[in-house]
Amino acid sequence: MNGLRAALWAEVLKARRSPMPLITALGGSIAPVVGGVFMAILKDPVWARQHGLIGAKAQLAAGTADWPTFWALLAQAVAVGGLILFGLIAIWVFGREWSDRTAKDLLALPTPRSAIAGAKFIVVGVWSALIAALIFFEGLGIGAAVGLPGWSSGLMLDAARWIAVTAGLTVALVTPFAWAASAGRGYLAPVGTLFLVLVLAQIVAAAGWGVAFPWSIPALMSGIAGPATPRVGIGSYLLVVLTGVAGVIGTLVWWQCTDQT
Amino acid sequence: MTSAIETYDLTKRYGATTAVDDLSLRVEPGEIYGFLGLNGAGKTTTIRMLLGMIRPTGGSASLLGTHVHAGAHALWARVGYLVETPSAYPELTVRDNLEITRRLRHVSDRRAVDRVIDRLALAPYADRPARVLSLGNAQRLGLAKALLHEPELLILDEPANGLDPAGVVEIRSLLRELTHERGVTIFMSSHILSEVARLATRIGILQHGRLLEEVDAVDLDRRRARMLVVDARDRVAAEAALRAAGFAVYGCADGTLTLSEERAVRHSDDIAQLLVTAGVPPTRLAVDEEDLETYFLRLVGASSGGTA
Numbered sequence: 001m002n003g004l005r006a007a008l009w010a011e012v013l014k015a016r017r018s019p020m021p022l023i024t025a026l027g028g029s030i031a032p033v034v035g036g037v038f039m040a041i042l043k044d045p046v047w048a049r050q051h052g053l054i055g056a057k058a059q060l061a062a063g064t065a066d067w068p069t070f071w072a073l074l075a076q077a078v079a080v081g082g083l084i085l086f087g088l089i090a091i092w093v094f095g096r097e098w099s100d101r102t103a104k105d106l107l108a109l110p111t112p113r114s115a116i117a118g119a120k121f122i123v124v125g126v127w128s129a130l131i132a133a134l135i136f137f138e139g140l141g142i143g144a145a146v147g148l149p150g151w152s153s154g155l156m157l158d159a160a161r162w163i164a165v166t167a168g169l170t171v172a173l174v175t176p177f178a179w180a181a182s183a184g185r186g187y188l189a190p191v192g193t194l195f196l197v198l199v200l201a202q203i204v205a206a207a208g209w210g211v212a213f214p215w216s217i218p219a220l221m222s223g224i225a226g227p228a229t230p231r232v233g234i235g236s237y238l239l240v241v242l243t244g245v246a247g248v249i250g251t252l253v254w255w256q257c258t259d260q261t
Numbered sequence: 262m263t264s265a266i267e268t269y270d271l272t273k274r275y276g277a278t279t280a281v282d283d284l285s286l287r288v289e290p291g292e293i294y295g296f297l298g299l300n301g302a303g304k305t306t307t308i309r310m311l312l313g314m315i316r317p318t319g320g321s322a323s324l325l326g327t328h329v330h331a332g333a334h335a336l337w338a339r340v341g342y343l344v345e346t347p348s349a350y351p352e353l354t355v356r357d358n359l360e361i362t363r364r365l366r367h368v369s370d371r372r373a374v375d376r377v378i379d380r381l382a383l384a385p386y387a388d389r390p391a392r393v394l395s396l397g398n399a400q401r402l403g404l405a406k407a408l409l410h411e412p413e414l415l416i417l418d419e420p421a422n423g424l425d426p427a428g429v430v431e432i433r434s435l436l437r438e439l440t441h442e443r444g445v446t447i448f449m450s451s452h453i454l455s456e457v458a459r460l461a462t463r464i465g466i467l468q469h470g471r472l473l474e475e476v477d478a479v480d481l482d483r484r485r486a487r488m489l490v491v492d493a494r495d496r497v498a499a500e501a502a503l504r505a506a507g508f509a510v511y512g513c514a515d516g517t518l519t520l521s522e523e524r525a526v527r528h529s530d531d532i533a534q535l536l537v538t539a540g541v542p543p544t545r546l547a548v549d550e551e552d553l554e555t556y557f558l559r560l561v562g563a564s565s566g567g568t569a
Contacts, residue, residue: 010364
């Protein structure tokens with residue numbers, strides 16, 4: 001426990017002193033800001049027509065301008081954008097130790113390697129949760145500023161729950177990138193894995209097998225594929241959890257057992 | 262008494278390549294052991310095995326009486342190390358980097374960071390980000406991380422790397438002080454024999470993963486080759502006279518003559534008399550000693566690129 005606390009302190013300091021929190025916060029802000037702009041355009045068709053093409057595209061992408069649509073848009077952004085953003089957080093937290101050549105200084109310490117890797121996972125989880133919260137609260141503020149119709153506090157709580165579940169599933173799915181960053185000793189391998197997974201998620205979902213591919217599941221769950229979305233059942237959720245657990249165990253085993261040359 | 266470092270037939274193979282081959286070492290407490298070898302000799306692989314970072318293919322290692330394995334956390338509290346190039350979190354200050362080490366090493370005394378900053382003369386850089394440090398100061402930071410918890414055993418991979426001559430002298434005296442005043446055992450690798458010889462009490466020479474030779478530092482002088490360098494106005498006649506007396510004579514690039522036999526080196530006065538009697542009095546007669554680098558390269562069978 002002492003080791004985990006020390007490792008957590010170190011990980012938080014490393015994160016705080018880097019530009020990454022700001023970069024990821026800006027990345028997370030894209031969805032509510034862009035979504036809010038679309039909502040504003042849709043809400044005022046006259047103003048939208050004055051903007052011509054932009055208004056037409058916004059209509060196609062977002063449908064109607066109201067709170068249910070806006071919340072759904074944000075949940076979808078957490079599912080798809082979150083995979084990229086949370087994945088980059090995991091890749092940075094783990095991969096930097098090889099990029100900065102500091103990994104060797106973490107391997108023969110009174111603090112167990114499992115505590116160091118565990119602390120990194122905790123930081124990735126909390127950081128991602130904060131980004132999801134940022135998306136939610138920014139969305140709340142922007143939606144209110146735009147004056148979207150259809151507000152209800154029950155709907156807001158449902159949206160909060162939905163965004164939280166989507167973020168939780170997405171965070172679970174980035175643990176294999178931590179393993180890829182460790183085994184690949186840096187950024188290249190996990191970034192490649194992230195892009196491969198994103199492409200595969202699109203292809204597999206388009207082929208109708210998305211419920212069986214872990215990285216497609218949060219997006220399907222958030223309703224991104226529209227009314228024809230296949231039902232995401234308990235098996236799919238289990239698959240996501242198993243993927244997350246496998247990523248954590250694989251990373252811990254790698255830190256503990258693999259030759260650190 | 263328990264050895265500070267003990268390895269039995271320590272071996273590491275990567276497929277068909279043997280990086281370390283049946284290495285058996287014993288380093289006693291309070292010793293400064295110089296671990297010498299050319300690049301690729303297996304020094305860093307050995308050090309990583311000693312630190313539990315690499316699992317041996319065969320054999321075993323123990324430090325301070327404890328079998329080495331990745332989970333030997335209590336052991337790592339007693340060992341400080343610096344492996345290969347020093348590294349630090351670039352956006353964190355020197356102090357932040359050391360504070361992380363203090364916490365991960367469970368050192369409760371907060372003043373330990375200030376003490377090690379003073380000891381390694383890092384005070385002017387304490388609040389600067391590590392990314393702006395010169396190579397020499399980065400090396401000092403690496404050493405500070407290794408020393409912060411006042412370990413009983415220090416394992417240092419090329420500790421003088423990147424330091425300027427003053428820094429090398431400073432670190433050398435610091436390490437000597439740690440051994441003499443606190444009884445710290447030091448195991449340090451290097452590929453520069455002259456540097457190791459100034460500090461180490463014993464030197465192990467590694468080649469192709471095998472321990473080629475182990476020598477007490479005080480014996481180094483005795484082991485180095487010595488030769489008698491002879492010059493005369495008529496070098497051809499001088500060589501003929503020496504050969505006639507049964508000496509093996511070698512020519513140097515500058516035209517002088519050298520004799521490596523013990524009887525010539527020990528009795529240069531006899532050589533002088535012989536040449537005078539032959540009518541070619543020597544204009545130069547000097548005993549040259551092989552320098553440490555040449556000795557080392559001769560030992561490992563590499564080309565020295567010239568004679569001493």
